[in-house]
Amino acid sequence: MLFGGIEAGGTKFVCAVGDENGNIQERVEFLTRDPGDTMKDVTEFFSRFEVKALGIASFGPIDVNPASETYGYITTTPKTAWQHYPIKQTMEKALGVPAGFTTDVNGAALGELMLGAAKGLDSCLYITVGTGIGAGAIVKGQLLEGWSHPEMGHILVRRHPDDHYEGTCPFHHDCLEGLAAGPAIEARWGKKGKDLAGHPEVWKIEADYLAQALMQYILIVSPKKIILGGGVMHQKQLFPLIHQRLGELINGYAKLPEPLSEYITAPGLGNDAGITGAILLGKQAYENTQK
């Protein structure tokens, strides 16, 4: 049985078909253009297969509330052509199959939980530190969604005493994303993150903000595994710095899974976490129709 997955990103769309175990059989990528052109390519790709259902893990903000009139829509994205775009309904109509719908990071969390670094567990957190910061969570086997989806990238953090950069977030300036996403690193230091590998002061501040965020996520959600992905996390020296800083911040108060190097890790599925999760979301959508 085949299921389709779409990882809808602001830069590119990854589309794949896979089996009920989430194994990818064929995968393509399309540049994200306006919805008409992009969705034409997406529909053409899937029309070559007999998929039972689709899973869509999308950039946001999106409406994930089934009780809402705009459920299944990409909502107030800065990408104006995609504002208020009914991506779930468009794909369901085009292919005549049901579609599951969640955030890109929830999709990645699902992929990692089923087949990646959190395999065998019933909860995890997937955080991407890239152009933005976002996190998805699975708690007791369920995607964490409520009135809307979590927006864990925009939490408030204490400013590092050596950091005087104002922050990039147009809404909050110095929220976590405003201080610690890739563009904030570039704006603070005048160079792209990939060119700052040999500058320990950069990663000390970065690790402080990420450890603060993880402390809050851990104290609130208590996930059994934390996975850190995204372009900025290619700086592998961040992992031990985050482990150390998190230990200092928690200061013995809460007992965390040991060792921290296994509790807080890179994605087990690499770049396939999101698309694998999307396929598995498609499988869930199919199973929901069989109930």
Ligand SMILES: Nc1ncnc2c1ncn2[C@@H]1O[C@H](COP(=O)(O)OP(=O)(O)OP(=O)(O)O)[C@@H](O)[C@H]1O
């Ligand atoms: N090797 C690296 N070291 C440090 N920073 C990096 C590295 N590679 C990419 N980045 C930074 O990561 C950001 C891009 O993130 P990513 O590659 O995850 O893409 P994205 O999909 O646009 O991000 P998002 O997940 O927020 O949508 C840029 O700000 C870039 O400067």
Ligand SMILES: [Zn+2]
């Ligand atoms: Zn913000």
